[in-house]
Amino acid sequence: MKEGPDISRIAALIGDPARANILTALMSGKALTATELAGEAGVTLQTASAHLGKLEAAEMIHCRKSGRHKYFTLGGDDVGHALEALMGLAAGAGHLRTRTGPKDAALREARVCYNHLAGEKGIALFQGMLSRGFVSETDEDVILTDTGAKFLISFGVDLKALKRNKTPLCRPCLDWSARRTHLAGSVGRALLTQMQEMGWANRIEGTRVVKFTSKGEAAFQQEFGT
Amino acid sequence: MKEGPDISRIAALIGDPARANILTALMSGKALTATELAGEAGVTLQTASAHLGKLEAAEMIHCRKSGRHKYFTLGGDDVGHALEALMGLAAGAGHLRTRTGPKDAALREARVCYNHLAGEKGIALFQGMLSRGFVSETDEDVILTDTGAKFLISFGVDLKALKRNKTPLCRPCLDWSARRTHLAGSVGRALLTQMQEMGWANRIEGTRVVKFTSKGEAAFQQEFGT
DNA sequence: TCAATGCTTCGGCTACGGTCGAAGTATGAA
DNA sequence: TTCATACTTCGACCGTAGCCGAAGCATTGA
Numbered sequence: 001m002k003e004g005p006d007i008s009r010i011a012a013l014i015g016d017p018a019r020a021n022i023l024t025a026l027m028s029g030k031a032l033t034a035t036e037l038a039g040e041a042g043v044t045l046q047t048a049s050a051h052l053g054k055l056e057a058a059e060m061i062h063c064r065k066s067g068r069h070k071y072f073t074l075g076g077d078d079v080g081h082a083l084e085a086l087m088g089l090a091a092g093a094g095h096l097r098t099r100t101g102p103k104d105a106a107l108r109e110a111r112v113c114y115n116h117l118a119g120e121k122g123i124a125l126f127q128g129m130l131s132r133g134f135v136s137e138t139d140e141d142v143i144l145t146d147t148g149a150k151f152l153i154s155f156g157v158d159l160k161a162l163k164r165n166k167t168p169l170c171r172p173c174l175d176w177s178a179r180r181t182h183l184a185g186s187v188g189r190a191l192l193t194q195m196q197e198m199g200w201a202n203r204i205e206g207t208r209v210v211k212f213t214s215k216g217e218a219a220f221q222q223e224f225g226t
Numbered sequence: 227m228k229e230g231p232d233i234s235r236i237a238a239l240i241g242d243p244a245r246a247n248i249l250t251a252l253m254s255g256k257a258l259t260a261t262e263l264a265g266e267a268g269v270t271l272q273t274a275s276a277h278l279g280k281l282e283a284a285e286m287i288h289c290r291k292s293g294r295h296k297y298f299t300l301g302g303d304d305v306g307h308a309l310e311a312l313m314g315l316a317a318g319a320g321h322l323r324t325r326t327g328p329k330d331a332a333l334r335e336a337r338v339c340y341n342h343l344a345g346e347k348g349i350a351l352f353q354g355m356l357s358r359g360f361v362s363e364t365d366e367d368v369i370l371t372d373t374g375a376k377f378l379i380s381f382g383v384d385l386k387a388l389k390r391n392k393t394p395l396c397r398p399c400l401d402w403s404a405r406r407t408h409l410a411g412s413v414g415r416a417l418l419t420q421m422q423e424m425g426w427a428n429r430i431e432g433t434r435v436v437k438f439t440s441k442g443e444a445a446f447q448q449e450f451g452t
Numbered sequence: 453t454c455a456a457t458g459c460t461t462c463g464g465c466t467a468c469g470g471t472c473g474a475a476g477t478a479t480g481a482a
Numbered sequence: 483t484t485c486a487t488a489c490t491t492c493g494a495c496c497g498t499a500g501c502c503g504a505a506g507c508a509t510t511g512a
Contacts, residue, residue, distance in 0.1 A: 007250065007312045010312055010315050011240035011312055015238030015240070015241035016238070016470075020233045024233065033489095034488075047472070067479065069489090070489070078315055081314075086311075086312075087233060088307075271460090273500070273501055274459095276501090294459075
C-alpha cells in the first residue's frame with residue numbers, strides 16, 4: 001500500500017527539535033553559518049554539523065562555502081512552503097498554545113517568510129497589487145501583468161535580472177497566522193529587499209520580525225494601501 | 227529564539243514510518259478501523275493502537291466509536307494539506323524515487339485527496355468550474371458564484387445541507403504530483419460523491435485511485451471539459 | 453452465561469539516533 | 483611558520499521510543 005512518496009523520511013528530519021530550530025531559523029531567509037545555527041538549535045557545533053549534513057543530503061538546505069565559513073540557506077520555496085504548512089497545523093491543532101507574547105504580535109504584523117514579506121503587511125501588499133492590477137491570480141499561479149512590470153521597474157526593481165533567474169517571478173504563499181495568501185517568488189523577495197533599501201523597513205536582528213519605519217508605513221499605505 | 231509554533235512535535239509524529247503509513251492510508255478519506263490501519267502500517271494491533279492514541283491526542287485524526295469498532299478519519303483539511311505539502315517535498319527533493327509503477331500513473335490521473343478529487347481530473351474539474359464562472363478565485367479563497375450555486379443544485383448536490391456545515395464550501399488544495407490547485411472543501415467533497423452516485427467513477431478498493439467509466443469520462447468532458 | 457471479536461494496557465526487550473568530548477582537517481591571519 | 487578560527491570525524495554513552503507477547507476490558511451475539 002505504499003502510495004505516493006515517502007513522507008516519513010522528510011518528516012522525521014523535521015521532527016527532531018534541534019533540526020526544527022535550524023530550519024525555523026533559516027526561514028528568516030538569511031544565510032547562517034554552522035556556528036550560528038548551532039546556537040539557534042541549542043546544541044554543540046559537532047551535533048549541529050551532523051544535523052546539517054543530514055538536512056543537506058535530503059536537499060532541504062543548501063550550503064555555500066566562503067573562506068572558512070559555510071553559509072546555509074533553505075533548500076527552496078517548496079521547503080519553506082511545507083514548513084509553513086506544518087506551522088499552521090502546529091498553531092491550530094496544537095494543544096498547548098505557548099503564551100502569545102508581544103513578539104508574536106509583531107510577527108503577525110510583519111515578518112519575513114523564507115525571503116519575502118509575510119504577516120498582515122504581506123497580505124496587504126498582495127491585496128494592493130491585486131487591486132491595482134499589478135498581478136492577476138489564475139488557478140494556482142500568480143502572473144505579473146504589464147502594468148505590474150512597469151511599476152516594478154519604477155519602484156527600482158531590476159526586473160531583467162529577476163527574469164534571468166529560473167525561479168518563478170510570482171508565487172502565492174500561504175500564511176500560518178492569518179491563513180491568507182501573500183506574494184512569494186523572486187518578485188516578492190525583490191520587493192522586500194527594495195523596501196529595506198529605501199528605508200521603509202528594517203529587520204530586527206536575530207528574529208523574523210520586520211519593523212516598518214513611520215515614513216515607510218506612510219509610503220506603504222500610499223503605494224499599496226486600499 | 228522560539229518563534230512561531232513548535233513544528234517538531236507534529237513533524238515527529240509524521241516522521242515515524244508506521245504513523246506515516248496510517249496517515250497516508252487515511253488520505254483516502256475513508257474511515258478505517260484500528261485493525262485495518264494496523265495492516266496498512268505493517269504493525270501489530272497493539273502497536274497501531276499506541277500510534278493512533280498519539281495521533282488522536284495531537285488532533286491529527288478523529289475517531290468515532292460504532293459498536294465494537296473504532297473508525298478513524300483524518301483530523302481535518304489542514305492535516306491533509308500539510309501532508310500533501312510534505313509529499314510534494316518528498317517527491318521533488320526525494321533522492322530515491324521509488325519505482326514509478328502503473329499504479330502511480332493511475333494516481334496521477336485521478337485520485338482521492340482526503341475526500342475530494344485530485345490529480346489531473348481534479349485540476350481539470352477546477353479549471354472547468356473557473357472558466358464557466360461557477361467559482362471565482364480571489365486571494366486565497368475560492369468563492370462559489372450564484373451561477374455555480376444553481377449548477378450545483380441542478381447537478382444533484384444538496385447545497386443547503388452543505389451550508390449548514392461549518393466547513394468552508396470551497397477551498398483550494400495544492401496537488402503534489404502536478405503542483406496545481408484543485409477544489410477542496412465541502413463542495414469538492416460533494417461533487418466527488420455525486421459523480422460516484424451517478425456512476426461516472428468508482429473507487430478502486432484499498433487505494434486512492436479513482437477510475438472513471440467511459441460513460442463518466444464523456445459526461446465529465448461535457449460538463450467540465452475545456 | 454459463555455464465547456468471539458475488537459481494542460487497550462502492561463512489561464520488558466531492543467535498537468536507533470541524538471549528544472558531547474576529543475582529536476583531526478582546512479582556511480586565514482600574524 | 484605558528485597560531486587561531488571554523489568545521490568535521492570518531493567513538494562512546496545514554497535515553498527514548500518503537501515493537502511485540504500476554505493479559506485485561508468491552509461490546510456483541512448465541
